Amino acid sequence: MTSTNKKSVLVIGGGAVGAIAALNLDLGGLAVVTLVLRSNYEAVNKSGYDFESCDHGTVNAWKPSVVRNTIPNITRESLPPYDYVLLATKNIPDIPPTVVDLIAPALPKNNTHTTLVLLQNGLNIEKPFLTSHPDTPVLSGVSLIGSAEISPGQIIHDEPDKLFIGAFPHPSIPSTTLSALAQNFVAIYSAAHKTQCTHSPNVLHDRWKKLVYNACLNPICALTGLDTGRIRLADGALEALVKPAMREIVEAAKVCAGVELEQGIVQWTIDMDPLESYLKPSMQQDLEKGNFIEFENLLGEPLREGRRAGVSMPTLEVLYGLARAVQWRSKEARGVVGVPRRQ
Amino acid sequence: MTSTNKKSVLVIGGGAVGAIAALNLDLGGLAVVTLVLRSNYEAVNKSGYDFESCDHGTVNAWKPSVVRNTIPNITRESLPPYDYVLLATKNIPDIPPTVVDLIAPALPKNNTHTTLVLLQNGLNIEKPFLTSHPDTPVLSGVSLIGSAEISPGQIIHDEPDKLFIGAFPHPSIPSTTLSALAQNFVAIYSAAHKTQCTHSPNVLHDRWKKLVYNACLNPICALTGLDTGRIRLADGALEALVKPAMREIVEAAKVCAGVELEQGIVQWTIDMDPLESYLKPSMQQDLEKGNFIEFENLLGEPLREGRRAGVSMPTLEVLYGLARAVQWRSKEARGVVGVPRRQ
CATH class of the missing domain: 1.10.1040.10 (N-(1-d-carboxylethyl)-l-norvaline Dehydrogenase; domain 2)
Structure with missing residues (x-):
């Protein structure tokens, strides 16, 4: 497969969960990963991540294709839209900015190209996006990973990355389309053959x-x-x-x-x-x-x-x-x- | 009134609440106070208490008649029984020793002379004593004081000492006897004319x-x-x-x-x-x-x-x-x- 067949994935949040996702997507070879960091940007941009991972073994000085400390503004920077935007930050709606405001520069309101993947816990997290981005498909990622960032860029990953991917029900996008997008993401995420990523359509369950x-x-x-x-x-x-x-x-x-x-x-x-x-x-x-x-x-x-x-x-x-x-x-x-x- | 008419009061616990009670009883002149201390014994025994009190003003280097770091063993030490034992410690029944065990040396099981005064918060605190000391009258002290011990022996007392005294109902001691004991204690506690101590028979209220x-x-x-x-x-x-x-x-x-x-x-x-x-x-x-x-x-x-x-x-x-x-x-x-x- 040539690089032109790769999917572009923007991973927002490179803490203990986002970093493993970015690494795994990169190792699979079907994704070009851009990773947006905040508190650990300096450390990772300089020296990369070091992983001690139950799934990936010891990996040192790893970096994805692009590391940034800002959300890409695809209009202003004349970037093509990402195929997937994977949100792996904390989700704290009672403290500004909201996740909707956070990703806005990378996801125009009328987006139809990009699929949003919410690798976050809790209920009703898709609701704000269904309102703000009514034509954007939104996938649910429920992760059972155990990992910790013990210092900036140093990841200890001690419980296997088990990820359940399914589409949130959408008012206007057909479920067959949503299902295909979910299965495509599962294929990309599974390509490294190191983790268990499953298409699990019953998101609410x-x-x-x-x-x-x-x-x-x-x-x-x-x-x-x-x-x-x-x-x-x-x-x-x-x-x-x-x-x-x-x-x-x-x-x-x-x-x-x-x-x-x-x-x-x-x-x-x-x-x-x-x-x-x-x-x-x-x-x-x-x-x-x-x-x-x-x-x-x-x-x-x-x-x-x-x-x-x-x-x-x-x-x-x-x-x-x-x-x-x-x-x-x-x-x-x-x-x-x-x-x-x-x- | 001569000293032989004074009542002997053993105050157990000389933190922010017990120290004010001991001071007030001493200043009233109707009580001879023995005070049992634990963590602040060294400081108080050496230099006495310093009070900044909304009721008593500035009082420096005050000590009661007797300061001890053990509960008096009245049998072994051949001491006369106290007229009142005032319990002003924390009451934490889930952590040994229980308050019943704590006061045992000062209060024989068959005591009828001493009246126990529980200057402690909460419900059913009299119950263990009604079982362990079935002939001992037990009074309730509900205190609305605001005071703090900012360092050993240094008491800041900033909300007036309002004390409600009443007898806990007793299975065998007549209520007239209990009421007289409560009123007697109120008289002793009120003799300094500095605090509000009230006979309040409805203890449960x-x-x-x-x-x-x-x-x-x-x-x-x-x-x-x-x-x-x-x-x-x-x-x-x-x-x-x-x-x-x-x-x-x-x-x-x-x-x-x-x-x-x-x-x-x-x-x-x-x-x-x-x-x-x-x-x-x-x-x-x-x-x-x-x-x-x-x-x-x-x-x-x-x-x-x-x-x-x-x-x-x-x-x-x-x-x-x-x-x-x-x-x-x-x-x-x-x-x-x-x-x-x-x-």
Whole structure:
């Protein structure tokens, strides 16, 4: 295959998840990858990434075809539109800029050429794009990867990259078109033969299933400061917090989306992280680093869906209220909100 | 009045609350005060306390009649029994030793002479003593003081000492006897004419009323890291967390104890701390210092009372589960519990 047959992929966000995606797409040989970085741009642009990867082995000083620290402005820079734009940043709609504003320079409002791939967690993340870019197909990427960037450009990847790709339902693009785009992306992503990338058309199933972990263990671990191993050891935490929260998600999935999650999904999700690995969910890591947390898409959206459908979600209600208050604390710490002077 | 008419009072715990009580009893002239200290013993024994007090002004290098770093063993030391034992320590029944074990040397099991005064927050705190010391009268002290020990022996007292004293109902001691003991203690405590100490026979009313603050703002502020001013400013925290939790306490007070709290108690409690003072409830202070938190008597007991009576308390259920998990984290940090080695 010649390079003219390659697809152009713009990967936005090169942290622990985006970097592995970019590497894997590059190694497969069917994509020309442009990678947009922010905090680790200097380090990666100078020396490339170093990976210790369960899927790819040791890879040193790797760079994609193009590394940038700005979103390409395809009109101003006279660039051809990308075939795929893969969004692998955090998604924090309560803190500007929104992801829609972020990608705007690379994706004209009337775009029909580019397919957007959202490699992000949570519910209803496609909704803003269906409004802002009504003719753009949007794919869902649900990733079960375990990886961390231990310092800028240094990636430790210790749980295999399992990626489920499917198209979000679209009001005007035929499902056969969407399905073909999803399968094409799966082919590109699978070409390196190192990872498991699957076409999984039931996007809502995959997203609600992952919420059993993300809407529950993420905020509970963040608020208590206990990782997913310790929360299983702590006095009564599973029965009082984790299981009730997870059961609320299982019920909401059924009522809101007609998604019947597997029998035993609650215990399966609790046991997913090995106890003695003491893994911290992303929200706990973010809070410890003083970063904003992704609580709106992971917790707020399933809660609002559940409320609208009349599902009782008392545990998630309180977790959401607490997460929102914690986010406000971070906003104050960063000067986004202020308080009256002490008397 | 000669010194032989004075009452002997053993004050256990000389932190921000106990020290003011000891000072006030001493200044009144009707009590001979023995004060038991732990962490600040060295400092106070050497140089006494320094107070900046809204009730007592500036008081330097003050010591009571006796300062000790052990609970008096009245049998072994051949001491006469105290007239009053005032317990002003934290009360953390989930962490040994229990307060019953703590005071045992100063209070024989068959005691009838000494009156126990529990200057501690929360519900059902008298229950262990009614079992362990069935012939000992037990008084309730509900304090609305604002004071802090900024360094060992240095007390800043900025909200007046308002103390409500009443007898806990007792299965075998007549209520007239209990009432007389309570009034006697009020007289001794009021003799300095500096503070407001009131005989308030409806102990359950006073305790549930204080729980509207303590069961709700204490854990919410501790878990979010927001003080009682900021929690009023943070996005939606009052409506999502504080008010629902407080309404659950108001309902439990009515159903469990027949206590009809005042109309408007929820807003009154929210407004109690001046917003722009940014006060941290004790549980938040304790968590920030790495101390154990008093969540069982403040939150666990009202929750269990409510559960038994069939009151719906979904907010307090989650706050309790989170507080218990946070306490477990402190237990691990102090080596009280361990976890299997990381794999």
